[in-house]
Amino acid sequence: MGNNVLAYTARRLIAGIPVVFVVVFLTFALVYLTPGDAATVIAGEDATQEQIEAVRVSLGLDQPFLVQFAAWGGRLLSGDLGHSLVLPMSVGDALLARAEPTIMLALFAQFIAILIAIPLGVIAGRFSGRFFDRAVNMFAVAGIAVPTFVIGIGLIMLFSITLAIAPTGGYATLSEGLPATLGSLLLPAIALGVAQAAFMVRITRTSMHAVFRSDFVRAATMRGFSQQRLVFRHVIRPGLGPTISAIGISFATLISGSIVVEIVFNLPGLGRLLITAVQNRDIPVLQGLLLVITLCYVLINIITDVIQAIVNPRIAL
Amino acid sequence: MFTPHSAQRELGMKAVTRRRLGATAAVLAAALTLSACSAASPEVDPEVDAGTPVVGGVINIAVSDEPTTLDATVTRSDITALYRNHMTEGLFALDAGFEPQPMLVDTYEINDDATQFVFTLRDGVTFHDGTALDSSDVLASLERFRENGTVGRSALSDVEMSAPDAQTVVLEFPEPQGNLLYALSDLQAPIYPSESLKDLEPGPVPNEKVIGTGPYKLERWTPGVEVILSRFDDYSPVDTESSGLAGEKVAYADELRIVAVPNVASRISAVESGEFQIGMQLGGDDAQLVDSIPNLTAVRKRLGKLMLIPNTTVPPFDNPDIRQAVLIGLNIEAFGQVLGVQENWNIYPSILPSDQPLASDAGAENFNRGDVEEAKRLLAEAGYDGTPVTIITASSSATLSQAVIMQEQLEGMGIPTTVEPLELTVLQARRGDPSSGWNMAGGQVAGQTDILQSVYLPCDNRQSYICDERIDAALTAFSQAIGPEARQAAYNRIQELTYEVVPVFLTTEFRTLVAVDDSLAGFRGDVEPVLWNSWVAAG
Numbered sequence: 001m002g003n004n005v006l007a008y009t010a011r012r013l014i015a016g017i018p019v020v021f022v023v024v025f026l027t028f029a030l031v032y033l034t035p036g037d038a039a040t041v042i043a044g045e046d047a048t049q050e051q052i053e054a055v056r057v058s059l060g061l062d063q064p065f066l067v068q069f070a071a072w073g074g075r076l077l078s079g080d081l082g083h084s085l086v087l088p089m090s091v092g093d094a095l096l097a098r099a100e101p102t103i104m105l106a107l108f109a110q111f112i113a114i115l116i117a118i119p120l121g122v123i124a125g126r127f128s129g130r131f132f133d134r135a136v137n138m139f140a141v142a143g144i145a146v147p148t149f150v151i152g153i154g155l156i157m158l159f160s161i162t163l164a165i166a167p168t169g170g171y172a173t174l175s176e177g178l179p180a181t182l183g184s185l186l187l188p189a190i191a192l193g194v195a196q197a198a199f200m201v202r203i204t205r206t207s208m209h210a211v212f213r214s215d216f217v218r219a220a221t222m223r224g225f226s227q228q229r230l231v232f233r234h235v236i237r238p239g240l241g242p243t244i245s246a247i248g249i250s251f252a253t254l255i256s257g258s259i260v261v262e263i264v265f266n267l268p269g270l271g272r273l274l275i276t277a278v279q280n281r282d283i284p285v286l287q288g289l290l291l292v293i294t295l296c297y298v299l300i301n302i303i304t305d306v307i308q309a310i311v312n313p314r315i316a317l
Numbered sequence: 318m319f320t321p322h323s324a325q326r327e328l329g330m331k332a333v334t335r336r337r338l339g340a341t342a343a344v345l346a347a348a349l350t351l352s353a354c355s356a357a358s359p360e361v362d363p364e365v366d367a368g369t370p371v372v373g374g375v376i377n378i379a380v381s382d383e384p385t386t387l388d389a390t391v392t393r394s395d396i397t398a399l400y401r402n403h404m405t406e407g408l409f410a411l412d413a414g415f416e417p418q419p420m421l422v423d424t425y426e427i428n429d430d431a432t433q434f435v436f437t438l439r440d441g442v443t444f445h446d447g448t449a450l451d452s453s454d455v456l457a458s459l460e461r462f463r464e465n466g467t468v469g470r471s472a473l474s475d476v477e478m479s480a481p482d483a484q485t486v487v488l489e490f491p492e493p494q495g496n497l498l499y500a501l502s503d504l505q506a507p508i509y510p511s512e513s514l515k516d517l518e519p520g521p522v523p524n525e526k527v528i529g530t531g532p533y534k535l536e537r538w539t540p541g542v543e544v545i546l547s548r549f550d551d552y553s554p555v556d557t558e559s560s561g562l563a564g565e566k567v568a569y570a571d572e573l574r575i576v577a578v579p580n581v582a583s584r585i586s587a588v589e590s591g592e593f594q595i596g597m598q599l600g601g602d603d604a605q606l607v608d609s610i611p612n613l614t615a616v617r618k619r620l621g622k623l624m625l626i627p628n629t630t631v632p633p634f635d636n637p638d639i640r641q642a643v644l645i646g647l648n649i650e651a652f653g654q655v656l657g658v659q660e661n662w663n664i665y666p667s668i669l670p671s672d673q674p675l676a677s678d679a680g681a682e683n684f685n686r687g688d689v690e691e692a693k694r695l696l697a698e699a700g701y702d703g704t705p706v707t708i709i710t711a712s713s714s715a716t717l718s719q720a721v722i723m724q725e726q727l728e729g730m731g732i733p734t735t736v737e738p739l740e741l742t743v744l745q746a747r748r749g750d751p752s753s754g755w756n757m758a759g760g761q762v763a764g765q766t767d768i769l770q771s772v773y774l775p776c777d778n779r780q781s782y783i784c785d786e787r788i789d790a791a792l793t794a795f796s797q798a799i800g801p802e803a804r805q806a807a808y809n810r811i812q813e814l815t816y817e818v819v820p821v822f823l824t825t826e827f828r829t830l831v832a833v834d835d836s837l838a839g840f841r842g843d844v845e846p847v848l849w850n851s852w853v854a855a856g
Contacts, residue, residue: 035743035747041745086385088524161590168583168590169592170576263580266579
């Protein structure tokens with residue numbers, strides 16, 4: 001099995017390279033085609049046309065599209081992600097600095113989402129059609145419909161202002177201790193986690209519902225298995241397949257899509273870096289970000305598939 | 318009366334250390350108390366009760382964005398201005414009456430016809446890197462001011478600068494200069510060390526070279542997290558009473574911590590919760606929200622102007638008669654009402670906001686006439702042929718709202734109009750290209766103090782693209798006008814021409830808004846929001 005996993009992972013990684021290339025190429029093309037460039041931003045709004053042109057030339061932004069892309073690709077192959085056009089740091093430093101809040105937030109939010117979604121989904125699947133199932137469904141619809149920033153600001157108003165037991169925003173780095181970090185991420189993680197849970201609980205519920213009605217579960221019930229033994233030993237493993245896929249998608253989305261929460265709670269993460277890089281047309285940072293995010297998606301997909309295979313022996317890698 | 322700084326000079330001391338701050342604080346408190354007791358005292362704002370200044374602590378400032386650069390010579394952004402005001406100083410600075418007062422200049426002489434200015438620099442002023450200020454730094458910085466920014470290009474276009482010695486700078490002009498000291502107070506005229514300005518790449522001065530003489534210096538910038546400014550212990554203040562951006566600056570707080578909180582609701586919450594002492598870049602309806610929060614005070618000292626700037630290179634607004642017709646048809650009240658509560662906005666026709674001494678209604682007979690029938694008649698007479706109009710604007714609610722009202726009113730005059738809200742970078746790029754398919758661009762200017770700061774007026778501007786030699790002549794005449802009457806007449810002439818040529822459609826004045834927590838004492842924000850002479854109150 002171990003060899004299989006390694007070989008499988010290697011195959012998938014190689015298959016992922018064209019994906020990464022296409023994404024990065026398309027991003028570069030999109031930014032190139034969008035009006036405005038970093039020279040406009042850097043030279044300032046009072047600059048003359050000549051001054052903007054001078055900045056453009058000094059940054060190499062006057063070069064043809066393919067020349068610029070090839071130059072970036074060449075640097076990448078020698079391990080150099082380049083330097084931000086606007087921020088006073090290299091792209092690598094910018095990504096490293098912003099990765100920690102986003103990853104910690106994604107992990108924490110995912111943990112909360114799983115904590116909510118799986119128990120609710122299992123129970124709703126068990127008692128489908130009944131009151132609990134309907135209540136969970138309402139929660140799911142509400143959680144998907146209510147925008148994350150509304151949940152976020154509501155949490156700030158309740159916990160940060162009225163009750164004054166949580167900060168309104170900001171991030172405590174791991175160097176200040178895990179409890180401080182988790183404390184600063186609690187409200188944003190709840191805001192994101194609830195939204196993700198709403199998405200996941202319906203998938204879990206449907207899948208569990210199907211398993212509960214399958215022949216082998218009915219046979220086990222007739223043979224007198226207790227509910228507990230039934231659920232934990234016989235239902236969860238086969239029912240978890242779609243949920244694991246959902247967790248994979250959800251986690252990847254959290255890495256790249258926590259922009260709104262990062263803005264509302266003022267977290268210095270990759271989401272905000274992405275927005276700023278787009279606004280500033282900071283191409284090196286954007287390329288670096290998209291590279292990392294795409295790699296994340298590829299990796300998370302691989303991990304999800306491997307876990308599926310471990311959990312469900314019917315799947316062959 | 319005992320003044321600690323003259324005593325310091327006699328004793329040869331120039332550093333304002335903590336012990337001195339304590340003495341200064343006590344004297345300042347006494348002075349403020351005395352002046353508070355006097356009858357008509359425009360200097361002390363009764364809402365901002367002074368109390369005894371507290372030395373130390375951190376003032377936490379919530380702003381809307383990270384700066385793109387710390388170098389104010391390339392941008393008038395209010396984010397960059399915050400750093401400019403605390404870290405650097407100019408030769409002159411505006412007081413609360415918007416008059417220039419010496420800052421890095423000690424004494425100055427102007428010859429009889431105001432063509433020669435001799436500035437003697439103050440002694441013993443040091444930059445944050447320890448080097449002493451001398452005339453070479455001033456020459457290099459003024460050269461940079463001349464190359465960048467509308468005001469510098471205009472004010473110093475014909476200057477000859479020289480430095481006879483290390484403490485003296487001489488500026489000579491072929492024509493009299495009545496506006497020079499105002500121009501040298503400009504936000505875009507900070508004095509940097511000459512070393513910082515050597516061998517620069519095109520673009521802004523790199524952040525590590527933005528070094529000033531101001532009361533706070535850059536401690537560290539962690540992008541995405543915070544900027545920390547710390548007290549500059551070797552700061553040497555001027556020996557005059559603090560007023561606006563001029564006069565004595567005392568850095569009571571050890572540090573200023575500036576954090577970008579982009580979302581407005583989060584920013585107000587952050588100040589409300591006490592995590593920040595002050596929140597900036599607020600506006601409009603936020604004022605009523607801030608007023609309703611018990612521990613916050615809404616400080617609304619300055620005015621800004623909203624406007625729509627026509628593209629005078631393409632039809633239909635390349636025709637001045639069509640622009641005049643539209644002007645006559647505009648009902649400005651409607652532009653104001655869309656901004657919300659009446660307290661937040663104002664209607665006044667002047668180019669400069671109405672809090673400026675020179676603001677007037679000269680030449681503005683056609684402002685806010687709202688005569689749609691006359692407008693239609695004039696449009697027909699001018700040969701308007703139904704060319705549709707595209708208005709580009711930023712997506713921020715204030716400028717977008719003005720664009721929408723303009724669309725409504727243009728449609729009412731029979732001009733088909735669309736509004737395109739754009740991301741800021743795209744807006745700047747398209748506005749910089751007059752053939753990119755736009756006829757009007759939304760804009761706003763906050764806190765303008767000088768008519769020369771109006772980017773859309775001179776020839777070669779890249780906003781209205783107007784080039785009217787009468788306007789240029791009037792701008793030059795304003796630079797040369799000496800004395801209040803002549804300056805007012807020159808300003809009025811510019812405004813009359815503006816209302817004749819119509820390179821801009823001025824709409825509403827709005828109040829800028831800063832939210833201050835009760836824990837911050839001494840804040841005034843008269844000319845710009847600055848945190849010197851402010852402190853975190855104990856308890």
